[in-house]
Amino acid sequence: MNSQLLLSTPSIYIFTFFLIGLFSLPISFCQDDENFEQCFSRFDCGDIKNLTCAYWTDDRPQLCKQEGFRLTKCDDGKPVILIGRYEFRMIYLNYFTYAMTIARNDLWEKICPENPTNVTLDNPFLRYSPTNRYLTFFYNCSRSIPSSPNPNPFRCTEDLYSFYADDLVERARYGDLSDSCDTAIQVQVNQSAFAELQNQTPQRLEAWEKGFDVEYNLAEIFCSACNSRRGKCEILSSPEHPICIYPGMHNLLTPLFFRLICNICILPLVLIAGPNSQ
Numbered sequence: 001m002n003s004q005l006l007l008s009t010p011s012i013y014i015f016t017f018f019l020i021g022l023f024s025l026p027i028s029f030c031q032d033d034e035n036f037e038q039c040f041s042r043f044d045c046g047d048i049k050n051l052t053c054a055y056w057t058d059d060r061p062q063l064c065k066q067e068g069f070r071l072t073k074c075d076d077g078k079p080v081i082l083i084g085r086y087e088f089r090m091i092y093l094n095y096f097t098y099a100m101t102i103a104r105n106d107l108w109e110k111i112c113p114e115n116p117t118n119v120t121l122d123n124p125f126l127r128y129s130p131t132n133r134y135l136t137f138f139y140n141c142s143r144s145i146p147s148s149p150n151p152n153p154f155r156c157t158e159d160l161y162s163f164y165a166d167d168l169v170e171r172a173r174y175g176d177l178s179d180s181c182d183t184a185i186q187v188q189v190n191q192s193a194f195a196e197l198q199n200q201t202p203q204r205l206e207a208w209e210k211g212f213d214v215e216y217n218l219a220e221i222f223c224s225a226c227n228s229r230r231g232k233c234e235i236l237s238s239p240e241h242p243i244c245i246y247p248g249m250h251n252l253l254t255p256l257f258f259r260l261i262c263n264i265c266i267l268p269l270v271l272i273a274g275p276n277s278q
């Protein structure tokens, strides 16, 4: 009975097949291009652990290099990433929702830069969180600021005022305010940082180390890279670790069968295949 089962050709086939599957799965996750697998190897940067695709450093293979997710350095325990022309400090990363809290590096270092500018994220995969609040920083205003219910001053120079205002509440007065100030920039801040700021008395901006929230979709980013290499992207089995399959690479197997083997948990398949093969 036992030897009959062992010798039956289909069961040997199936057994060997699952054995190969079991051994290769932990190493490759069935990624067709092992370079893609390297994009998922984890690294730490300061306080933030287990960074993986879509984040990358210069030593990663070319296909991991996703604009907007490049880590330029770990500074003061925080990853610094380059998005377009601007550097941002990553304060917090939620691995499950793909939301990160980032702060402008120029304002982190110096709330009163020489030449304050508006910075926008110019990246198709990064979206501002709708819960961010908008503030406007007014720099170098004359002392004759129209009396305001809630001026939140901060000091850049001895003789000139700078202050910030909440766009939601004070936008209507911005015309007047701008007239008495050198320049103004709009800055986003996340909900909890905003609440923290509101709770301070007096509210102080000098030590501005606050970030705003940005969201992205890993599958969207990965699949775009995979598709541009004529691969087919597979996300159903594990959205946090999508795989890229190159059609035509699996001559011995039909692609559908190959994908089933890769992606569905192997154990139930073995159990189903067992009784059937007798």
Ligand SMILES: *[C@@H]1O[C@H](CO)[C@@H](O)[C@H](O)[C@H]1NC(C)=O
Binding pocket: 049, 050
């Ligand atoms: C990073 O990954 C390791 C190994 O999987 C895990 O033990 C650890 O809790 C993770 N750390 C964070 C911050 O997610």
Ligand SMILES: *[C@@H]1O[C@H](CO)[C@@H](O)[C@H](O)[C@H]1NC(C)=O
Binding pocket: 113, 114, 115, 116, 139, 140, 157, 160, 182, 183
């Ligand atoms: C504010 O005024 C100071 C002193 O005049 C100057 O050095 C600085 O560049 C000005 N800043 C802005 C943002 O205009």
Ligand SMILES: *[C@@H]1O[C@H](CO)[C@@H](O)[C@H](O)[C@H]1NC(C)=O
Binding pocket: 116, 117, 118, 183, 184, 185, 186
């Ligand atoms: C920044 O953006 C605000 C709002 O769009 C605008 O009023 C302001 O002039 C801009 N500041 C600079 C320095 O471009």
Ligand SMILES: *[C@@H]1O[C@H](CO)[C@@H](O)[C@H](O)[C@H]1NC(C)=O
Binding pocket: 091, 092, 101, 131, 190, 191, 192, 193, 211, 213
């Ligand atoms: C805001 O930023 C803090 C870190 O400063 C982070 O812990 C928090 O999750 C972020 N998001 C919201 C919605 O507050």
